[in-house]
Amino acid sequence: MKSYVPNTEKERLEMLAEIGMQSMDDLFVDIPEDLKLSRPLDLPKALTETELRELISCYTIMNEEGGPVLRGAGAYRHYIPSVIPQLAMRSEFYTAYTPYQAEMSQGMLQSLFEYQTMICRLTGLDAANASVYDGATAAAESMLMLRDNKRKKKILYSAGLNPDVITVMKTYAHCAELELVEIPLTDKGVTDVSAIAENMDGAAGVIAASPNYFGCIEPMAAIAEAAHAKNGLLVAYVNPITLGVLARPADYGADIAIGDGQPLGLPLAFGGPYVGFMAATKKLMRNLPGRIAGETRDAEGNRVFVLTLQAREQHIRREMASSNICSNQMLCAIMASMYCAVMGPKGMKEVGEQNVNKAHLLAKKLTAIDGVKLRWPDTPFFNEFVIDLPDAEKVDKLLADYSITGGLVLPDGGMLWCATEMNRADEFDFICDVIENKGGEE
Amino acid sequence: MRSEYKLIFERSHEGRRAYDLPECDAPDAMDQIPEELKANSELALPEIAEVDLVRHYTNLSRRNFGVDNGFYPLGSCTMKYNPKINEELAVAFDDMHPLLDASMSQGCLALMKDMEDMLCEICGMDAFTLQPAAGAHGELTGLMHIRAYHEHRGDFERKVMIVPDAAHGTNPASAAMAGFKVKEIKSAPDGGVDLDALRAAVGPDTAGLMLTNPSTLGLFERNIKEIAKIVHEAGGLLYYDGANLNAIMGIVRPGDMGFDVMHINLHKTFSTPHGGGGPGSGPVGVKKHLIPFMPVPRIEEDENEMYYLDYNKPESIGKIKSFYGNFGVIVKAFCYIRSLGGEGLKEASENAVLNANYVMNKLRGVYDIPHDRICMHECVVTPTEEMMKNEVHTSDIAKALIDRGYHPPTIYFPLIVHEAMMIEPTESEARETLDEFVEAMKGIAEQVKTDPAAIHAAPVTTPVGRPDEVTAARKPIVKYEG
Numbered sequence A: 001m002k003s004y005v006p007n008t009e010k011e012r013l014e015m016l017a018e019i020g021m022q023s024m025d026d027l028f029v030d031i032p033e034d035l036k037l038s039r040p041l042d043l044p045k046a047l048t049e050t051e052l053r054e055l056i057s058c059y060t061i062m063n064e065e066g067g068p069v070l071r072g073a074g075a076y077r078h079y080i081p082s083v084i085p086q087l088a089m090r091s092e093f094y095t096a097y098t099p100y101q102a103e104m105s106q107g108m109l110q111s112l113f114e115y116q117t118m119i120c121r122l123t124g125l126d127a128a129n130a131s132v133y134d135g136a137t138a139a140a141e142s143m144l145m146l147r148d149n150k151r152k153k154k155i156l157y158s159a160g161l162n163p164d165v166i167t168v169m170k171t172y173a174h175c176a177e178l179e180l181v182e183i184p185l186t187d188k189g190v191t192d193v194s195a196i197a198e199n200m201d202g203a204a205g206v207i208a209a210s211p212n213y214f215g216c217i218e219p220m221a222a223i224a225e226a227a228h229a230k231n232g233l234l235v236a237y238v239n240p241i242t243l244g245v246l247a248r249p250a251d252y253g254a255d256i257a258i259g260d261g262q263p264l265g266l267p268l269a270f271g272g273p274y275v276g277f278m279a280a281t282k283k284l285m286r287n288l289p290g291r292i293a294g295e296t297r298d299a300e301g302n303r304v305f306v307l308t309l310q311a312r313e314q315h316i317r318r319e320m321a322s323s324n325i326c327s328n329q330m331l332c333a334i335m336a337s338m339y340c341a342v343m344g345p346k347g348m349k350e351v352g353e354q355n356v357n358k359a360h361l362l363a364k365k366l367t368a369i370d371g372v373k374l375r376w377p378d379t380p381f382f383n384e385f386v387i388d389l390p391d392a393e394k395v396d397k398l399l400a401d402y403s404i405t406g407g408l409v410l411p412d413g414g415m416l417w418c419a420t421e422m423n424r425a426d427e428f429d430f431i432c433d434v435i436e437n438k439g440g441e442e
Numbered sequence B: 001m002r003s004e005y006k007l008i009f010e011r012s013h014e015g016r017r018a019y020d021l022p023e024c025d026a027p028d029a030m031d032q033i034p035e036e037l038k039a040n041s042e043l044a045l046p047e048i049a050e051v052d053l054v055r056h057y058t059n060l061s062r063r064n065f066g067v068d069n070g071f072y073p074l075g076s077c078t079m080k081y082n083p084k085i086n087e088e089l090a091v092a093f094d095d096m097h098p099l100l101d102a103s104m105s106q107g108c109l110a111l112m113k114d115m116e117d118m119l120c121e122i123c124g125m126d127a128f129t130l131q132p133a134a135g136a137h138g139e140l141t142g143l144m145h146i147r148a149y150h151e152h153r154g155d156f157e158r159k160v161m162i163v164p165d166a167a168h169g170t171n172p173a174s175a176a177m178a179g180f181k182v183k184e185i186k187s188a189p190d191g192g193v194d195l196d197a198l199r200a201a202v203g204p205d206t207a208g209l210m211l212t213n214p215s216t217l218g219l220f221e222r223n224i225k226e227i228a229k230i231v232h233e234a235g236g237l238l239y240y241d242g243a244n245l246n247a248i249m250g251i252v253r254p255g256d257m258g259f260d261v262m263h264i265n266l267h268k269t270f271s272t273p274h275g276g277g278g279p280g281s282g283p284v285g286v287k288k289h290l291i292p293f294m295p296v297p298r299i300e301e302d303e304n305e306m307y308y309l310d311y312n313k314p315e316s317i318g319k320i321k322s323f324y325g326n327f328g329v330i331v332k333a334f335c336y337i338r339s340l341g342g343e344g345l346k347e348a349s350e351n352a353v354l355n356a357n358y359v360m361n362k363l364r365g366v367y368d369i370p371h372d373r374i375c376m377h378e379c380v381v382t383p384t385e386e387m388m389k390n391e392v393h394t395s396d397i398a399k400a401l402i403d404r405g406y407h408p409p410t411i412y413f414p415l416i417v418h419e420a421m422m423i424e425p426t427e428s429e430a431r432e433t434l435d436e437f438v439e440a441m442k443g444i445a446e447q448v449k450t451d452p453a454a455i456h457a458a459p460v461t462t463p464v465g466r467p468d469e470v471t472a473a474r475k476p477i478v479k480y481e482g
Helices: A009-018 A024-028 A049-062 A083-088 A106-123 A135-150 A163-176 A193-199 A220-229 A282-287 A314-320 A330-367 A392-401 A425-436 B050-061 B084-093 B106-123 B135-152 B170-177 B195-201 B224-233 B288-293 B327-363 B385-389 B394-403 B431-450 B452-457 B469-474
Strands: A154-158 A179-183 A203-210 A233-238 A256-260 A276-280 A293-297 A303-307 A384-388 A415-418 B127-129 B160-164 B181-185 B206-212 B237-242 B261-264 B284-286 B298-301 B307-310 B379-381 B421-423
Touching: A009 A024, A009 B327, A009 B431, A024 B327, A049 B084, A049 B106, A049 B327, A083 A330, A083 B050, A106 A276, A106 A293, A106 A303, A106 A330, A106 B050, A135 A154, A135 A163, A135 A203, A135 A233, A135 A256, A135 A276, A135 A282, A154 A163, A163 A179, A163 B135, A163 B170, A179 A193, A179 A203, A193 A220, A203 A220, A220 A233, A276 A282, A293 B469, A314 B170, A330 A384, A330 A415, A330 A425, A330 B050, A392 A415, A392 A425, B084 B327, B106 B127, B106 B261, B106 B284, B106 B298, B106 B307, B106 B327, B135 B170, B135 B206, B135 B237, B135 B261, B135 B284, B135 B288, B160 B170, B170 B181, B170 B206, B181 B195, B195 B224, B206 B224, B224 B237, B284 B288, B327 B379, B327 B421, B327 B431, B385 B431, B394 B421, B394 B431, B394 B452, B431 B452
Parallel strands: A154 A179, A154 A203, A203 A233, A233 A256, B160 B181, B160 B206, B206 B237, B237 B261
Antiparallel strands: A256 A276, A293 A303, A384 A415, B127 B284, B261 B284, B298 B307, B379 B421
16 A cells, blocks of 8 residues: 555654654544544555556557547647657646745746747737636636626627537636627638627627637638727637737737647647636736736846736635636646747748648548538638538548547538648548548458 | 846747758648738747757756655645656556547546546545536536526525635635625634524525635534534535545545535645646536536446446536546546555545644744644644744745745635644655754744844745735736847
């Protein structure tokens, strides 16, 4: 049995004696006897490190992986340069708590300040927080920012947001008693800008994604204009890996930019931990939830980093806080920041271009198959797109037989495909062969 | 000692790079995207060589302090040792896409299901969700269950969440976010819930009570049965803040104490590293009557003993996060529980409580102990009146501890104790570590008498001195402008 307790039985007894006790039970006299658990916990027996390793491989063997992955839909397979996981495993970072004691936490605080700067430079906006849990909770928090800033409870959102994000927003909105209004997509797969204009009265703002869930690049400038025309704000939900090649939120007038930082150097890890980023204009800075690192000086004039603007936060403001968030995703944020530094401006542009190129090649090859069509052939896309085909479920199963994780089957029978710099042209050929030959027939 | 450290942006040299992409095997398709949708400039990111990037972060890490560096008795945060094997094993799942067909992710689903079952046994609850990403997120999720429970009974008047004044700040903040009105009740002189105040506070508008047990003073709430009775008889539900669960594993269970819903901090009690502020994980456990409201998806088993994700739960509160939770963190906590087993968990709690009492006992007479009785996994001490006469406050003692190589305790919390220092040693510290810490605390107490100016000057061993926080907040600089 291993409990990571260094003190031996003898030492424990000596310590007990020193505080005037006979046994461990004496420490728990405040707990009413009839509440105490009168039996041992019924858990599987303790394992040594060797046995634990074997146990975990029993779980990994139950998984099936190794084949090509052409699925995104909110979680993206990108190359993670080796320096990122290795540096993130510096235990001064990962075994630290929140940097409450600034003098001994300058490493973490400066890294966060750098992360915030990276997010500002990706989005073009003025201020970023030190992260929230993920993209979906960033969207939920952004609703509360809109509400607090505009003092209005009506919020518009595009039907092009990821359905998971919409569900999370609705869960939070129910509690905050917000009125959420869904803006439909046009027959081009993008947000209906005229519907925004029609619904903006009394609304605090609009939340829209680009590229949207279906991969379409949205006319964000027109969406911003429609929101601003009625004194509303625009929250842009963006995939950060697009920002080396696609227009940035500040360019098209977004007031808040949010998203999931997972594509920036974080593994898929079956859905988390990822990192939600949030950036805003200077005017909205004090509406941001959660921690923010700031720069100041010590008495000798040295540059020092601290957690700042804490008057917004729960440990000071309690029920009046802008959010309840305390722990966020610091280490993930730093990994995302490292990714930006590793890639640099050229790398971010190249990775964006490769995603565009590969996705377009995949689309071209898939639509060359009889009966397969791009759903929105005239709408530009980044690394995801929707195809329509006679029987998506059947194709999905067929591909799975070859250990291929193909496009995600949508409830309406379409398939949402994704290609990144990790995919190769010969994979696309193989996939198309499997689909065309219906498997087994070669 | 003092030294500034350049930002990564200040190390940038045009043209340098740390990574090259392989050549692209697909033809250029950038012309498929109209110019007006494209970026009109290059990103202003640093250009840096790999070796310089590695040194930058390595040196930054040396300006930081983790559990692996030394004693970290940060009360309420349970900074126990983070086992290395768990880090290594968690990455075995890194390539798993969350939207794989269930047939391809049976291992992940089985692990999560097994984790849920073990947490139920440890806590005496009937079901667990692993979806919340952190403690406060768990609180919010748990409170949403309470709200849904009352709403589904047509009981829309229950809008008040009772929160003791000793509670963590996240409690009232989460209650507000869940749409409740917060009613704060004063603590009794012994630091526990004042039963009369609670009786006066409950009524037809009571949605529930949020409670930490052991309390934020590190004391077990002896009246817990009576508290549960008062809240339940008023029609409210009882919420357990699991921040202090490390005191009671295998000894007493929240479910047996009468709690209806609770959260756990895997990054506290179950040893997953805190990552400098996250990622954490905040699973929520509920009793039977709250199961219908749990977030989707739920992991279920079909007739062929295959796991699948069930989204068809019409009374569910919905989702509170993308996908299924901070899976990578969950794996580490799972490894921890499997390493310790039931007996090991109990041993961890016993030793956590022993270590706290051992430290408290040794500090008696040197520092004041406002609630001097057997504590649980943490104790709260304060500077003596004499120290304060020398103008030495809790924050000064904290800074003096930094110079002696320790991370300070949690300070100025709980709010109900003036000048509080909340010390949580955890079970993973050896006796001599505790002895040395106590000597350091005594040394500081001595220095307050002989040389208070030195205490006010602390810390002097760190790369920077005390920051000017007022200016930081008044004239915020939150990004590099160069």
